[in-house]
Structures are given as C-alpha cells and as structure tokens.
Amino acid sequence: KAGVTQTPRYLIKTRGQQVTLSCSPISGHRSVSWYQQTPGQGLQFLFEYFSETQRNKGNFPGRFSGRQFSNSRSEMNVSTLELGDSALYLCASSYNPWAPTDTQYFGPGTRLTVL
Amino acid sequence: AQKVTQAQTEISVVEKEDVTLDCVYETRDTTYYLFWYKQPPSGELVFLIRRNSFDEQNEISGRYSWNFQKSTSSFNFTITASQVVDSAVYFCALSGNTDKLIFGTGTRLQVFP
Numbered sequence: 564k565a566g567v568t569q570t571p572r573y574l575i576k577t578r579g580q581q582v583t584l585s586c587s588p589i590s591g592h593r594s595v596s597w598y599q600q601t602p603g604q605g606l607q608f609l610f611e612y613f614s615e616t617q618r619n620k621g622n623f624p625g626r627f628s629g630r631q632f633s634n635s636r637s638e639m640n641v642s643t644l645e646l647g648d649s650a651l652y653l654c655a656s657s658y659n660p661w662a663p664t665d666t667q668y669f670g671p672g673t674r675l676t677v678l
Numbered sequence: 679a680q681k682v683t684q685a686q687t688e689i690s691v692v693e694k695e696d697v698t699l700d701c702v703y704e705t706r707d708t709t710y711y712l713f714w715y716k717q718p719p720s721g722e723l724v725f726l727i728r729r730n731s732f733d734e735q736n737e738i739s740g741r742y743s744w745n746f747q748k749s750t751s752s753f754n755f756t757i758t759a760s761q762v763v764d765s766a767v768y769f770c771a772l773s774g775n776t777d778k779l780i781f782g783t784g785t786r787l788q789v790f791p
Contacts, residue, residue, distance in 0.1 A: 598779070606784075621778070653721075653723060666725055669724075671720065672722065
C-alpha cells in the first residue's frame with residue numbers, strides 16, 4: 564500500500580501571500596490530521612478531518628484552515644503568511660473511524676519557508 | 679491538561695551500546711494511548727509502537743523494547759545494541775479520546791560507528 568503523500572515537498576513564499584498544501588491519505592483511511600513542526604514550538608496539532616468534517620482543532624489562528632474531499636484527500640490553507648509560519652507541515656492519516664483514537668501514519672511533510 | 683516530557687534533548691552513543699529514551703506523561707483521562715515515533719533526517723515520522731492505558735505489558739520487537747509503568751506515568755524506550763541507522767529524533771506522544779496527538783519535544787539520538 565502506498566503511504567501518505569504530500570505535495571509539494573518544498574515551498575517558498577513571501578509574507579502576505581497564501582499557500583495551499585495537499586495530502587493524500589493511505590488508501591482506505593478516512594481521517595486526516597495536520598501538524599506543524601517548528602524548532603521553537605515542536606510538533607503541534609492543527610486540525611483533524613473525518614468524512615469531510617473538521618472533527619478537532621488545535622490552537623491556531625483563523626489564518627489556518629483546511630478541508631477534506633469525498634475521496635479523503637485533504638488540503639490545508641494558510642492565508643496572509645507570516646515569517647513564523649515557516650515550518651514543516653506534516654499530514655497523518657488513520658484508518659478506523661469508529662475508535663476514539665487510531666494509529667496515525669505520517670507523510671514526508673511539506674517544508675514551507677516564508678521570506 | 680495533557681503533557682509529554684522528554685527530558686533528554688540529545689544522547690550520543692557508540693554502536694552496540696544499549697540506550698534508553700525516557701518519556702513521562704501527564705493526563706487526567708482514564709483511557710489514553712501512548713506512542714513512539716522516529717523521525718530520520720528525511721523528516722517523515724515513522725510509527726514504532728502504540729500502547730493503551732489498560733495494557734501495561736512490556737513489549738519487545740527485535741532490538742526495540744518498551745517499558746510502560748502507570749505508577750510512574752512513564753513509557754520508556756530501549757534500543758539494544760544500537761546501530762548507526764538508529765540515529766534519528768525520537769518522539770513520545772499521547773492521545774486521549776480524540777485523534778489529537780500531544781508530542782514531547784523529542785530526543786535526538788546519535789549513534790557513532
């Protein structure tokens with residue numbers, strides 16, 4: 564089975580721009596979660612989607628948004644980019660939608676640099 | 679509030695040494711799940727193990743072993759006979775009744791030949 568894929572792998576943007584990152588989960592997985600990893604804050608949960616609905620949300624400003632499509636693919640969007648948004652953005656998918664917690668499998672990440 | 683503490687920022691060992699990575703967690707949930715992930719330089723988080731709060735059995739998988747102790751809220755990870763390929767950052771994580779993972783700050787392990 565193919566793993567979680569994320570595109571693009573690298574991205575350079577300037578302050579004020581917006582960006583969209585894409586994530587394709589493992590086939591059959593219906594839950595997709597997004598995390599931000601920075602040297603200063605570590606790994607932080609952004610949000611989780613299941614069946615096209617946001618099920619959980621982390622403590623990030625409204626500039627960070629996401630969505631999930633009917634095929635479980637997910638996108639996250641960051642508007643009005645700030646220098647502090649430079650990070651590795653990791654997507655994870657999990658299979659069992661009925662369990663409260665299932666093992667999450669991560670993609671390779673998208674490294675976003677904001678200049 | 680949930681919290682995961684990995685007090686060891688960086689560990690350096692020579693190949694074939696055994697090494698233990700510490701993880702201490704805090705949670706008020708009675709049901710919770712603990713995980714270990716490995717992050718090699720490529721950046722992808724690789725799942726290693728998941729343990730639920732009702733299962734305190736230690737686990738061994740090849741050179742890897744995990745010691746879960748609820749009494750001390752710890753979930754430590756031991757690599758026996760370390761190898762250069764074990765060099766990576768290792769994260770301990772906790773979740774309650776949602777898919778939101780709370781990660782520790784990670785321990786960078788360097789294994790020298």
